[in-house]
Amino acid sequence: MDPLIGMGVLALVGAVAAIAGYTEDLESVVGSQSNPNSQVQLAPQMKYPHRLFNKAISGEPLSNGLAAVVGAVISVSLEFYADLSIITVIVIGSMAAMIIHMILAATSFFGRIASQSRFKQPLYMDVFKTNLPVIAAYAFMTTACILIICYLMAAYLDIQIPIPLLALILGITVGSIGSSVGDIQYGAECLYQNLEFGSGVNAAYSGNIVRKAASGIRSGIDNSWFSSKFGGPTTGIAFAAVLFMTSWITVLFNPAWGGAVGWCGLIAGVLFIAATAAANRYLEKSARRNFGPYRKDEKTEGAE
Amino acid sequence: MELLNLSVLSGPAILFPENPFYQLLLLILITLGGVLITVSVHLIPVGGAPAAMAQATGVGTGTTQLAAGAGLTGLLVAVSVYVLSGSGLICVLLGGIGSTIMISIVMLISNIGYIYGVGVPPASGKASRDPITKDRQDTYVSKGTEGHGIPTAAFISGAAGGIIGGIGGSLIFVVLLKASGLSGDDAAAILPISVILSIALFFVNAVIASYNIGGTIEGFYDPKFRKVSKAAAVSAVITLICGILCLYTMIQFGGFGLMAG
Amino acid sequence: MTAAKIQNGNGKEDKKFFLFEKTALIGLVSGLAGIYTALLISFRSASFADSVNTPFSFAAGIGMIAAIVWAADAVRKISKYGLGTGVPSVGMFGIGIACVIAVFSVFLNTIWSPVIGTALALIIGLVSGKLINSALGMNIPDMEKRIAEITTGCTLAIISSVVIVAGTVQNISGYEYIMAGIVALGFIGVAVAVFHAYNANLGPDEMKDRTRMLTILDASLLLLIFAAAALFWRAGQNEGIQTIIGSTVTIFMSIVFIFTAYYKFWTYVKRDAWKITETGLLPGEEDLN
Numbered sequence: 112m113d114p115l116i117g118m119g120v121l122a123l124v125g126a127v128a129a130i131a132g133y134t135e136d137l138e139s140v141v142g143s144q145s146n147p148n149s150q151v152q153l154a155p156q157m158k159y160p161h162r163l164f165n166k167a168i169s170g171e172p173l174s175n176g177l178a179a180v181v182g183a184v185i186s187v188s189l190e191f192y193a194d195l196s197i198i199t200v201i202v203i204g205s206m207a208a209m210i211i212h213m214i215l216a217a218t219s220f221f222g223r224i225a226s227q228s229r230f231k232q233p234l235y236m237d238v239f240k241t242n243l244p245v246i247a248a249y250a251f252m253t254t255a256c257i258l259i260i261c262y263l264m265a266a267y268l269d270i271q272i273p274i275p276l277l278a279l280i281l282g283i284t285v286g287s288i289g290s291s292v293g294d295i296q297y298g299a300e301c302l303y304q305n306l307e308f309g310s311g312v313n314a315a316y317s318g319n320i321v322r323k324a325a326s327g328i329r330s331g332i333d334n335s336w337f338s339s340k341f342g343g344p345t346t347g348i349a350f351a352a353v354l355f356m357t358s359w360i361t362v363l364f365n366p367a368w369g370g371a372v373g374w375c376g377l378i379a380g381v382l383f384i385a386a387t388a389a390a391n392r393y394l395e396k397s398a399r400r401n402f403g404p405y406r407k408d409e410k411t412e413g414a415e
Numbered sequence: 416m417e418l419l420n421l422s423v424l425s426g427p428a429i430l431f432p433e434n435p436f437y438q439l440l441l442l443i444l445i446t447l448g449g450v451l452i453t454v455s456v457h458l459i460p461v462g463g464a465p466a467a468m469a470q471a472t473g474v475g476t477g478t479t480q481l482a483a484g485a486g487l488t489g490l491l492v493a494v495s496v497y498v499l500s501g502s503g504l505i506c507v508l509l510g511g512i513g514s515t516i517m518i519s520i521v522m523l524i525s526n527i528g529y530i531y532g533v534g535v536p537p538a539s540g541k542a543s544r545d546p547i548t549k550d551r552q553d554t555y556v557s558k559g560t561e562g563h564g565i566p567t568a569a570f571i572s573g574a575a576g577g578i579i580g581g582i583g584g585s586l587i588f589v590v591l592l593k594a595s596g597l598s599g600d601d602a603a604a605i606l607p608i609s610v611i612l613s614i615a616l617f618f619v620n621a622v623i624a625s626y627n628i629g630g631t632i633e634g635f636y637d638p639k640f641r642k643v644s645k646a647a648a649v650s651a652v653i654t655l656i657c658g659i660l661c662l663y664t665m666i667q668f669g670g671f672g673l674m675a676g
Numbered sequence: 677m678t679a680a681k682i683q684n685g686n687g688k689e690d691k692k693f694f695l696f697e698k699t700a701l702i703g704l705v706s707g708l709a710g711i712y713t714a715l716l717i718s719f720r721s722a723s724f725a726d727s728v729n730t731p732f733s734f735a736a737g738i739g740m741i742a743a744i745v746w747a748a749d750a751v752r753k754i755s756k757y758g759l760g761t762g763v764p765s766v767g768m769f770g771i772g773i774a775c776v777i778a779v780f781s782v783f784l785n786t787i788w789s790p791v792i793g794t795a796l797a798l799i800i801g802l803v804s805g806k807l808i809n810s811a812l813g814m815n816i817p818d819m820e821k822r823i824a825e826i827t828t829g830c831t832l833a834i835i836s837s838v839v840i841v842a843g844t845v846q847n848i849s850g851y852e853y854i855m856a857g858i859v860a861l862g863f864i865g866v867a868v869a870v871f872h873a874y875n876a877n878l879g880p881d882e883m884k885d886r887t888r889m890l891t892i893l894d895a896s897l898l899l900l901i902f903a904a905a906a907l908f909w910r911a912g913q914n915e916g917i918q919t920i921i922g923s924t925v926t927i928f929m930s931i932v933f934i935f936t937a938y939y940k941f942w943t944y945v946k947r948d949a950w951k952i953t954e955t956g957l958l959p960g961e962e963d964l965n
Binding site for chain 1: 463464465466467468469470474475476477480481483484485487488490491492494495496498499500502505508509512513515516517519520521522523524525526527528529530531532533534535536537548550551554555556557558559560563564565566567570571574603604606607610611614
């Protein structure tokens with residue numbers, strides 16, 4: 112394959128991946144999925160009933176993996192059946208995945224709220240009706256982007272994995288990145304805006320989540336507005352960077368050109384990892400310098 | 416050396432399929448891959464749900480999920496390298512690199528989230544001084560938490576975990592593919608079976624490791640890391656049992672793929 | 677006696693071998709019966725190699741639902757003890773082993789593949805559960821039995837999905853199932869169907885009947901996707917009328933199951949929820965005390 116086309120496909124994959132990461136994170140934020148869900152789940156027990164959408168399908172990797180695989184299986188089998196354009200099958204597959212995701216999200220919401228009846232958490236139907244379409248839209252976008260990446264990779268980057276299997280891998284990866292990167296701002300900042308900025312959430316405040324929005328009572332949509340400013344974009348950057356950097360090694364240093372080129376790719380990868388470690392060290396030092404320590408006692412030194 | 420596709424070297428006889436102990440060697444390599452995955456999960460700093468609230472050091476997600484995301488990214492790279500070059504060794508190594516790239520990017524951007532999104536400096540709750548940079552940690556831990564972010568020692572540990580886990584996953588993939596007895600384009604044609612079996616074995620080993628550490632760990636300096644040998648032993652036994660089934664399947668599948676293709 | 681009761685969590689079941697408990701028996705027997713009913717038609721010819729695709733794939737679908745309900749029940753029993761890593765992890769462990777065993781048993785290429793797969797899954801599940809429980813110090817009562825149940829249920833579900841999609845359990849059907857990538861749906865779909873119901877109903881007021889109804893709903897959704905994939909795939913390859921009949925019947929059956937299960941789930945939610953309100957403010961102080 113022409114390296115120039117490879118780079119072009121790679122750029123497209125990166126761009127689509129950025130959208131996929133962004134929508135994936137916002138989808139999980141609207142439904143309070145993944146790790147911050149523990150706080151939303153805890154809140155009624157601590158006498159803080161809320162109007163958030165409590166959607167615990169599973170961890171993000173598995174639910175996104177399922178959505179991507181359902182979309183991919185429907186798309187691929189439709190392709191077997193009829194001679195449709197790829198865009199059409201991707202849209203139909205993503206619709207199927209979206210419907211499955213909606214049913215799973217709705218039943219999770221009902222189930223979790225019904226299982227908290229002793230804490231007197233009401234089941235608000237208007238929350239359900241306003242938040243579910245947002246979840247569905249984001250789920251559709253994420254699945255469609257994952258499928259586009261799958262088809263691009265299968266067609267141009269010469270990966271001989273069937274598309275559903277590729278969708279499983281990419282779906283789990285995007286979910287795993289979304290749950291590690293994007294949820295930090297949601298869990299530590301968005302749910303706890305009532306605590307002062309610049310500190311982790313004290314374990315004593317667990318469950319004391321913010322329940323008021325700028326106007327009215329907070330629901331998942333207000334949370335997605337908050338997270339769309341930082342958590343979503345960082346997730347998008349992370350997923351795009353992962354796909355771009357991992358494919359870049361094999362496109363620019365294509366091992367098919369000879370063993371030595373493959374070793375060059377290895378060296379380039381090691382250099383990139385060293386660069387991220389250095390950047391992390393710089394970030395750590397600058398944060399410590401600018402924020403300063405929380406307390407000044409020297410007594411704990413050496414006590415360990 | 417048929418196994419590593421390094422035709423320049425003439426290795427010991429066991430590396431050739433004609434040798435009666437060849438299958439045994441493959442089985443040992445699969446088991447090694449499983450053990451490497453288990454060890455790697457112990458090295459990756461994961462804080463579980465508390466880390467998402469900046470209450471614990473590490474990446475804010477579940478152990479299994481982060482390890483699976485990293486391992487599958489590595490597997491994807493390994494597959495594409497195998498298809499392009501057909502070389503086992505470079506495929507395994509680049510699989511490890513791909514996995515590490517994923518985990519490094521996740522840790523770096525998580526730290527950006529912690530520092531600029533939440534406003535906390537990275538600090539470890541388990542060590543009073545960072546084992547690598549010797550920075551003070553305990554004074555930077557905010558009140559009521561057990562640390563937050565990914566300090567340098569945890570970052571290095573995570574990168575090491577990524578490379579080990581990626582190598583483990585890719586090793587299982589390559590060895591299973593070699594077990595089919597096919598090579599070149601024939602082997603590339605039947606790689607889906609090898610991919611799904613390595614994904615399955617990856618999840619099994621990641622769950623074993625995450626049960627051992629109870630869901631959270633900071634890295635090699637965490638006291639929980641000392642329990643790694645138990646998990647490695649359990650993982651070796653379970654991967655060995657599954658490896659026998661996988662090898663049989665691959666041998667059957669190889670014959671079938673040759674017939675179909 | 678009391679100690680045994682406490683350890684088993686339920687006094688009634690402490691004497692029985694775990695496979696003779698009601699859920700386990702139903703799951704095992706109807707799972708295998710479903711698969712073999714579907715396969716019967718393909719064995720009418722003299723040799724196994726000549727067997728044809730089954731039009732009775734809906735029977736395998738019912739077997740799949742029963743197997744998933746069994747595994748989900750085991751997930752519910754084991755997760756009550758708190759695994760430390762969330763509910764999905766145990767499902768992923770089960771599905772990992774189940775996937776290996778199911779693929780292996782399909783490639784044995786005999787009529788007895790489902791039985792061999794079940795037996796292997798029980799044995800490997802018991803061994804690995806015992807190892808994890810004792811060597812890693814989990815100390816969860818009956819963990820090995822529950823892991824064996826999850827593994828076996830997942831294995832039966834994957835083998836049923838092979839029958840639904842590819843018609844038989846010959847190695848050719850396994851080959852097509854994997855090479856088309858539908859094995860990915862067998863992997864993650866069965867896993868989510870097994871653990872989603874308990875995860876979605878987690879909480880102090882979790883009810884057994886509600887969780888089980890949600891499991892049936894999840895399993896029927898999965899069945900619908902499998903049947904739709906089978907229909908498109910088979911019809912696209914012109915594989916004869918019997919597979920198309922089988923897939924169509926399965927699709928209609930699963931849609932009926934989905935609506936029934938959803939309706940029943942919703943009645944259970946209405947029964948269990950503290951208050952269902954169209955809209956409203958947060959409950960006040962006097963309500964909470």
